[in-house]
Amino acid sequence: MTQINVRVDGASYSDDVEPRTLLVHYLREQLGKVGTVVGCDTSNCGACTVHLDGESVKSCTVLAVQADGSEVTTIEGIAEGGELHPMQKAFHEKHGLQCGYCTPGMIMASIDLLKNNPDPSESEIREGIEGNLCRCTGYVNIVRAVQQAAGEMSSTAGAQA
Amino acid sequence: MTLTDEPTTAEAPAKEVGNARLRKEDARLITGKTTWTDNMVLPGMLHMAFLRSPVAHATISHLDVSAAKDRPNVVAVFTGQDFKDEQGTIPCAWPVTPDMVNPGHPSIAVDTVNHVGEAVAIVVARTRTAAVDAVEAIDVDYENLPVVLDMEEAVKDGADLVHASTSSNTSYHFVFDAGEAGTGSDTEAAFRDAEVTVSRRFVQQRLIPAFMEPRSAVVGVQGDNFTLWSATQIPHILRVMGALTTGIPEHKLRVVAPDVGGGFGGKLQVCPEEILALLVARRLGKPVKWTETRSESLMTAHHGRDQIQYIDVAARKDGTVTGLRVRLLADMGAYLRLITPGVPALGAFMFPGIYKFPAYRFECDGVFTNKVPTDAYRGAGRPEATFAIERIMDELAVELDMDPMELRRKNWIGAEEFPFTTVAGLEYDSGDYEQATQAALELLGYDELRAEQKQRRESGDPVQLGIGISTFTEMCGLAPSRVLGSLSFGAGGWEQASIRMLPTGKVEVVTGSTPHGQGHETAWSQIVADELGVPFEDVEVLHGDTAISSRGLDTYGSRSLVVGGTAVVKAAEKVVAKARKIAAHLLEASEDDLEFSGGTFSVKGTPGAGLGIQEIALAIFAAHDYPEGIEPSIDAEAAFDPVNFSFPHGTHLCAMEVDTETGFVKIRKYASVDDIGTIVNPIIVEGQMHGGLAQGIAQALYEEAIYDADGNLTTGTFVDYLLPSAADLPTFHTGNTVHAATSNPLGAKGVGEAGCIASTPAVVNAALDAVRHLGVSDIRMPLTPERVWRAIHQGGDGGDRAAEGSNAYGGARTTESGIEEAAQ
Numbered sequence: 001m002t003q004i005n006v007r008v009d010g011a012s013y014s015d016d017v018e019p020r021t022l023l024v025h026y027l028r029e030q031l032g033k034v035g036t037v038v039g040c041d042t043s044n045c046g047a048c049t050v051h052l053d054g055e056s057v058k059s060c061t062v063l064a065v066q067a068d069g070s071e072v073t074t075i076e077g078i079a080e081g082g083e084l085h086p087m088q089k090a091f092h093e094k095h096g097l098q099c100g101y102c103t104p105g106m107i108m109a110s111i112d113l114l115k116n117n118p119d120p121s122e123s124e125i126r127e128g129i130e131g132n133l134c135r136c137t138g139y140v141n142i143v144r145a146v147q148q149a150a151g152e153m154s155s156t157a158g159a160q161a
Numbered sequence: 162m163t164l165t166d167e168p169t170t171a172e173a174p175a176k177e178v179g180n181a182r183l184r185k186e187d188a189r190l191i192t193g194k195t196t197w198t199d200n201m202v203l204p205g206m207l208h209m210a211f212l213r214s215p216v217a218h219a220t221i222s223h224l225d226v227s228a229a230k231d232r233p234n235v236v237a238v239f240t241g242q243d244f245k246d247e248q249g250t251i252p253c254a255w256p257v258t259p260d261m262v263n264p265g266h267p268s269i270a271v272d273t274v275n276h277v278g279e280a281v282a283i284v285v286a287r288t289r290t291a292a293v294d295a296v297e298a299i300d301v302d303y304e305n306l307p308v309v310l311d312m313e314e315a316v317k318d319g320a321d322l323v324h325a326s327t328s329s330n331t332s333y334h335f336v337f338d339a340g341e342a343g344t345g346s347d348t349e350a351a352f353r354d355a356e357v358t359v360s361r362r363f364v365q366q367r368l369i370p371a372f373m374e375p376r377s378a379v380v381g382v383q384g385d386n387f388t389l390w391s392a393t394q395i396p397h398i399l400r401v402m403g404a405l406t407t408g409i410p411e412h413k414l415r416v417v418a419p420d421v422g423g424g425f426g427g428k429l430q431v432c433p434e435e436i437l438a439l440l441v442a443r444r445l446g447k448p449v450k451w452t453e454t455r456s457e458s459l460m461t462a463h464h465g466r467d468q469i470q471y472i473d474v475a476a477r478k479d480g481t482v483t484g485l486r487v488r489l490l491a492d493m494g495a496y497l498r499l500i501t502p503g504v505p506a507l508g509a510f511m512f513p514g515i516y517k518f519p520a521y522r523f524e525c526d527g528v529f530t531n532k533v534p535t536d537a538y539r540g541a542g543r544p545e546a547t548f549a550i551e552r553i554m555d556e557l558a559v560e561l562d563m564d565p566m567e568l569r570r571k572n573w574i575g576a577e578e579f580p581f582t583t584v585a586g587l588e589y590d591s592g593d594y595e596q597a598t599q600a601a602l603e604l605l606g607y608d609e610l611r612a613e614q615k616q617r618r619e620s621g622d623p624v625q626l627g628i629g630i631s632t633f634t635e636m637c638g639l640a641p642s643r644v645l646g647s648l649s650f651g652a653g654g655w656e657q658a659s660i661r662m663l664p665t666g667k668v669e670v671v672t673g674s675t676p677h678g679q680g681h682e683t684a685w686s687q688i689v690a691d692e693l694g695v696p697f698e699d700v701e702v703l704h705g706d707t708a709i710s711s712r713g714l715d716t717y718g719s720r721s722l723v724v725g726g727t728a729v730v731k732a733a734e735k736v737v738a739k740a741r742k743i744a745a746h747l748l749e750a751s752e753d754d755l756e757f758s759g760g761t762f763s764v765k766g767t768p769g770a771g772l773g774i775q776e777i778a779l780a781i782f783a784a785h786d787y788p789e790g791i792e793p794s795i796d797a798e799a800a801f802d803p804v805n806f807s808f809p810h811g812t813h814l815c816a817m818e819v820d821t822e823t824g825f826v827k828i829r830k831y832a833s834v835d836d837i838g839t840i841v842n843p844i845i846v847e848g849q850m851h852g853g854l855a856q857g858i859a860q861a862l863y864e865e866a867i868y869d870a871d872g873n874l875t876t877g878t879f880v881d882y883l884l885p886s887a888a889d890l891p892t893f894h895t896g897n898t899v900h901a902a903t904s905n906p907l908g909a910k911g912v913g914e915a916g917c918i919a920s921t922p923a924v925v926n927a928a929l930d931a932v933r934h935l936g937v938s939d940i941r942m943p944l945t946p947e948r949v950w951r952a953i954h955q956g957g958d959g960g961d962r963a964a965e966g967s968n969a970y971g972g973a974r975t976t977e978s979g980i981e982e983a984a985q
């Protein structure tokens with residue numbers, strides 16, 4: 001067992017974990033952060049995507065011990081002050097989800113995509129979320145959602161500037 | 162319209178049905194506040210992990226679990242011997258013929274294993290990791306038996322057998338002959354007299370439903386009561402079947418499907434693992450959980466499709482079709498699961514499609530192989546039929562040198578001919594194939610693309626363009642119970658709904674149709690808002706828990722809205738009828754003098770005075786003043802069982818670029834116009850179309866479950882089983898025409914499967930249209946660059962993929978040249 005200290009969605013945790021424990025299992029099973037889900041065992045689906053110190057990672061490819069001293073943000077931590085994140089809102093408004101299983105990962109990956117490229121083209125969006133699989137939507141409405149969020153986030157950023 | 166009508170029109174409440182309402186269910190799904198089965202934790206809960214067979218066909222010669230039992234935190238280890246007297250068999254609800262052979266399907270292998278991945282032992286431990294670790298300590302030996310994989314070999318006399326208890330690998334031989342059924346003329350005569358015949362052999366590859374949420378089951382134990390939470394499409398069916406299989410009395414078993422992450426038919430199952438979780442929980446008296454890994458899911462959850470189709474069409478030289486003959490080999494896999502044998506039989510009625518064939522004969526052999534069982538996958542039988550008919554219509558057009566759309570137009574049912582009874586005996590109720598086709602041609606920009614195709618053809622462009630057509634219909638809205646009975650299906654097809662009017666005026670709608678992404682909570686709220694005249698926000702939809710929704714037949718076959726939504730309408734009508742009596746009493750008026758509009762009862766001709774249905778809910782809760790002789794409740798429930806299926810139809814067009822030098826194919830544009838009847842929520846409809854298209858296109862281009870020569874699934878992870886990503890798919894251009902279904906008061910036809918059924922042949926036809934001038938007449942799905950390149954440069958259909966040298970598909974290469982050398 002190894003001791004780790006992590007901040008997850010703004011709260012601090014200090015836990016003993018097995019060295020082999022994956023971050024996603026630590027989040028789900030030890031912290032009860034079940035909003036983040038597991039969809040595969042080969043790092044293909046992206047359902048487990050979270051932000052580790054601001055960068056998008058597949059939490060099934062990160063060991064919990066690697067998150068020691070880090071800040072983790074999950075789908076449960078992106079709405080601020082009861083306000084949905086623009087990406088959450090856009091997925092809702094563009095019907096970018098059906099069963100919703102891929103959605104936490106898809107939203108987290110899309111936020112990261114816009115951080116690196118605030119005004120992506122359709123094909124840049126499609127390439128950018130290639131590591132996240134959705135079996136329900138056929139992706140068209142996910143692309144639309146990311147486009148809407150891009151518009152909204154850049155105008156907010158512009159207003160603040 | 163007269164002037165006096167106008168105020169009434171202006172006052173009429175806005176209709177919710179047809180409104181593009183954003184979904185209610187999103188709130189929890191986009192914030193991570195979900196209730197997936199795997200989230201469930203019960204006090205003292207134990208975890209199950211399986212030892213699964215690494216071989217396709219063998220007797221278990223040695224099995225010693227003692228070392229595993231000694232591993233830390235292991236509570237118990239079970240084998241088939243421990244459960245052989247109580248596990249019964251996984252139920253098969255669809256004995257398609259009276260003499261169908263069903264060898265039985267143990268949930269855990271007892272003496273022999275019949276496919277890779279079959280459960281051999283169960284470790285139960287205090288943690289998931291302890292259970293998985295201890296599986297490694299189990300000592301097991303197998304004595305291999307001959308492996309049966311290739312259907313065409315398996316049906317031959319003297320073939321090796323999957324099940325020693327059977328006399329052949331054929332489970333059943335199902336025949337539908339229109340001549341004998343009285344719905345058509347003699348098929349043999351039609352072929353004898355034909356001016357033209359075209360025959361083809363098509364391969365429907367094996368697919369994996371690949372819902373994103375892995376299967377999961379949790380069993381809670383309360384004395385002799387059990388609660389099974391499961392990632393299932395069918396909590397109601399699972400309760401009945403689970404009770405019958407395990408012997409737990411039905412009233413002691415509650416099944417809950419919480420948030421379920423997709424199904425596509427893949428969770429329309431009574432899974433061995435669900436039964437075993439119940440048996441283990443009962444044996445230990447402790448709560449247990451099992452959640453599969455993705456690899457486990459791909460290897461052991463049921464697969465779909467997997468048919469070899471021999472299809473012949475007879476026609477006159479002018480293009481009029483005169484006969485259709487279909488013979489199928491349908492791979493059952495090693496066992497018959499819930500509706501394994503019924504899937505191809507359901508397709509039997511759809512091969513004639515939208516065309517006026519006078520003669521039709523269908524035969525199907527269900528064949529056992531040493532692979533995981535097949536069962537429902539989005540469309541279940543109908544995509545296979547649609548593929549075969551839409552592919553061979555193109556082949557016939559080529560044979561006759563006719564335009565493929567002209568050939569279709571010449572033979573399809575005219576808009577004025579509805580209702581039309583087909584040669585398969587189905588009564589198509591409504592539609593207009595020409596209208597949908599015209600709209601689709603415009604949406605695609607057909608003429609410009611044809612011009613570009615011609616230009617590329619003439620200039621010898623290495624990238625050729627093709628346009629593929631699929632003018633399809635399907636039967637769905639599964640019901641009607643009597644018809645399902647006549648097809649030997651084990652259950653009915655009705656659906657149940659109840660409406661509870663709460664004292665504060667809020668409304669609870671309980672539906673027996675269980676969603677897993679379809680948006681029932683939103684659509685049902687819209688329906689109830691219209692029927693009762695209450696705000697959309699005041700309606701809560703409850704589902705998926707047999708303790709709350711005691712009666713239902715769940716979600717599959719595009720049935721939810723058509724059957725389940727109608728049950729909601731019927732229940733609402735009863736609520737209004739009951740409320741009317743109370744309203745008449747309280748308003749001191751005759752029932753006949755009351756009108757109900759916008760949620761309010763008022764006395765005709767006396768505007769102003771009225772009583773809202775939500776107020777009546779409070780009045781009847783207090784029950785201080787209500788008429789004699791009636792019950793103090795306006796709650797109601799209803800069951801609905803339509804008299805006919807519904808028949809969505811549409812025209813799908815795919816423009817495809819084929820790089821003749823690399824074999825790479827790329828969808829240039831995809832346009833579809835579907836008639837799914839009345840649309841309750843256009844956003845949800847569009848989403849369902851998109852998702853269906855993605856899966857149908859994926860069959861054409863990407864997905865294939867491949868077994869090697871030893872029966873190992875070589876596509877057992879998402880690395881090898883190619884689920885398309887956003888980068889692999891185009892934008893879809895979709896539209897609708899609306900011809901209301903006549904079989905239900907909503908006029909809805911069902912949309913869940915349409916895109917998946919229609920799109921596959923449009924895509925393959927498009928690729929062939931691009932390269933037919935190069936001598937290519939078929940390419941095996943999925944159209945990998947390798948196959949396309951081979952078909953162009955070496956002839957044939959591109960042959961087997963990856964499994965080269967295996968007999969997974971019979972090594973049944975229909976290619977003539979080159980490939981043997983290439984393989985060596």
Ligand code: FES
Binds near residue numbers: 039047058059061
């Ligand atoms: S669960 Fe992490 S990528 Fe699939």
Ligand code: FES
Binds near residue numbers: 100103
């Ligand atoms: S919404 Fe179901 S997998 Fe994406």
